[in-house]
Each structure stands twice: as structure tokens, then as C-alpha cells.
Amino acid sequence: MRRGLAAGATAGLVMMAVLAACGASRDEPGDRGVAGRLTAVRLQLQWYTQAQFAGYIAARDKGFYADVGLNVEILEGGADVVPQEVLARGDADFAIAWVPKALASRERGARITEVGQIFRRSGTWQVSFADRGIERPADLRGRRVGTWGFGNEYELFAGLSGAGLDPGSDVALVQQDFDVTALLSGDIDAVAAMSYNEYAQILEAVNPATGKLYTSRDLAVIDWNEVGTAMLQDAIWAVTPRLEADAAYRQTTTSFLEASLRGWAYCRDNAEECRDLVVAAGSQLGASHQLWQMNEVNKLIWPTPEGIGVVDRTSWDRTVRIARGTRNAQGQTVLRADPAGLAYTDEFARAALRNLRAAGVDVTGESFEPVEVTLSPDGV
Numbered sequence: 001m002r003r004g005l006a007a008g009a010t011a012g013l014v015m016m017a018v019l020a021a022c023g024a025s026r027d028e029p030g031d032r033g034v035a036g037r038l039t040a041v042r043l044q045l046q047w048y049t050q051a052q053f054a055g056y057i058a059a060r061d062k063g064f065y066a067d068v069g070l071n072v073e074i075l076e077g078g079a080d081v082v083p084q085e086v087l088a089r090g091d092a093d094f095a096i097a098w099v100p101k102a103l104a105s106r107e108r109g110a111r112i113t114e115v116g117q118i119f120r121r122s123g124t125w126q127v128s129f130a131d132r133g134i135e136r137p138a139d140l141r142g143r144r145v146g147t148w149g150f151g152n153e154y155e156l157f158a159g160l161s162g163a164g165l166d167p168g169s170d171v172a173l174v175q176q177d178f179d180v181t182a183l184l185s186g187d188i189d190a191v192a193a194m195s196y197n198e199y200a201q202i203l204e205a206v207n208p209a210t211g212k213l214y215t216s217r218d219l220a221v222i223d224w225n226e227v228g229t230a231m232l233q234d235a236i237w238a239v240t241p242r243l244e245a246d247a248a249y250r251q252t253t254t255s256f257l258e259a260s261l262r263g264w265a266y267c268r269d270n271a272e273e274c275r276d277l278v279v280a281a282g283s284q285l286g287a288s289h290q291l292w293q294m295n296e297v298n299k300l301i302w303p304t305p306e307g308i309g310v311v312d313r314t315s316w317d318r319t320v321r322i323a324r325g326t327r328n329a330q331g332q333t334v335l336r337a338d339p340a341g342l343a344y345t346d347e348f349a350r351a352a353l354r355n356l357r358a359a360g361v362d363v364t365g366e367s368f369e370p371v372e373v374t375l376s377p378d379g380v
Helices: 013-022 051-061 083-088 099-107 154-162 198-203 240-245 247-269 271-280 287-301 313-325 347-358
Strands: 039-044 070-075 094-098 112-117 124-129 144-147 172-175 191-194 219-223 234-239
Touching (some): 039 083, 070 247, 099 313, 112 347, 124 198, 154 313, 191 198, 240 247
Parallel strands (some): 144 191
Antiparallel strands (some): 094 234, 112 234
16 A cells, blocks of 8 residues: 655745745645635535534634635535545545545545544444443344444444344344434434434433433443444545646645644634534534534544544554455445555645644644533534
């Protein structure tokens, strides 16, 4: 697997001359184009506007993209949007996508490369009510188990297989919506939930036995990070041919990462303000829900010892191993072979981190502490 690719390409001879004259050692900002115009960039999200993407929203609204010469348009995702496919067909310059799904698209011919790993940890849980006695994957035997499908199920299937269960026969798989209605109504025993989204939706619902909101004591969680079947999720993807042949795009990639990573560091240290930015950007869920989400997303990112954006090779190899070796209910695996070509590179992220460290930005978050969040009914 190729990993190296030069990320320090110059934006133009004039900029080179200016920087040389000033004795600058910093990697260059994005090309501002003719007469100081900002370079237009389109970023495709993988879901609707929410704090899962707060770092990019903050980078736009706080002027971090403009600081490096970029004018970034953030394209909202949704149930019918496949971000890596949008990127591959040229309708975006960068995209946010889970690693196994993007690798599957690459195997089918999409020429894309991961250039920045944002989430170090998986946010996918399997959640049940505590009185159901489901505390580990083996306890799912004979239960009605919710799954979204669409490639989101492989951590669950790997966990079941590791517990000696056949996902096709030892559990009753139920296709669930992207919410927790089926768990609350009793239609399933364990629901797929993101730690930063659906889990909070349960805590925002009223427990009919008490007339008060559910609490974490009412719930049991199977965390795939703890089980050992976690796969890499939110990452930044770029267009491989442009990385290989377009010097301006290579420089834009470094600049885009620099501003985006700065946005994530800002949201780590300013969770409430970033919550407000997300709400103002048009999130469908309310303010307390978005603060919960911001806090939980920060937990998935920080601390990050090598610096945000750098791929952890152990996590990458585990993701590929599960993608190749775990079969879903239809007997299919995510990947047929190891990723070929330039599947990922740390070159651009490391260049961006050099710039951020030089500017005094904390890119590891070693002292990160979560905030306390009080959820309101329905997350308002």
C-alpha cells in the first residue's frame, strides 16, 4: 500500500518568491488565485448538519478556511447521499466518509484516498435496556437485534462472530430506522446507536414507569471499541488522480486539512460555541442534543497522540481485517482483498500539523476533559 506523496507543492512562483524573501519556513497557504480571490472548495458531508461535523462548520464560520485562502462550501448529506461516490464523480473536492465504506467504493473503482483521520475511536454501540441482561455480544443469542444495514453492521457482525454466534441464525436481525423508536416500543431487544446521536435520543425520551427521562442506569451498552471490533469512521477523503498530478490541488489539500483540524481543536476547547454554530447552520435536532453530540464526538477524537488527522496503523489494519473477514447475513464481506494503490497517506496531515504546531495550536488534546451535558426532553 503506497502511503507517501509530496504535500508541499508550491502555489505559484510569485508566492514562492515572496515566502523566500521573507525567510518563511511554514508550508504555504492555499492559492488565493487572481486578485486575492479565495480558492473555491466543496466539502461533501456524509449526513445531515449536526455536531458530528462541527469542526468543518467552525472552520468556515470562524474564518479558518479563509485564513488559508479557501472558500469552502459545505454540502449536506442524507440517507440518499454516498459521499465518497459524490467525490469520485467530481461533484466535490473532499468528502467525509467512514473508512470501510470508502474502501468498498475504492474496490469498485472509485479513485479516492484518505488524507485525514478525524475519529480515532468508533462511535457505534449496541444499546438495550438494563433489565434485558445484554452486556456482551454472547448475550445477543436469540434476541431481536437492530441494524441499519448499508455497511454499518460489520462491527456488530464481527462482534457476534467473535462470540461464537452465527449472525444469520443465532440472532433475529431487524432492519431499524435511523432512530431508536423500535427499542422504545419494545420491538427489538438491542438497538444500533451512535454514542453521539441515537444514544442521546433514548436519554431524551420519557420512561413511562417513572414519568421522567431515561438515565444511563436504565441502559446497557456494548461498545465495539471495548469488544475489539471497532472500525475507523469519519475520515477526510480526496481525489487520487488530482493528488498525483495537480500541484494546486495538493497544496489545497494541505491547506484544507490545516483549517479543518484547527476547527476541530477549536471545538474541543469551545464546545458550547460550536454547538451554537451547528444549531445556527440548520441542525434538525435541538441545542441540548447538539451539545451532547459535540461532547461525545470530542471523546472520539481526543486525545490523539500523533496529532489529529494522522492514521493509526493498528486501527487501520483492524478495519481492513474485519472488512475482509467478516460476513454479513447475506454472506458478503466489505472487501475481497487488501486495499490497492494509494488507499491513504499521512503526508498532507503531517504538513498541516507542522503549520498548526508552529502557530501554537494544541493538536493532540492530551489534557482534554469532557464537559457535563444535561439533556432536555426531545433534545431541545
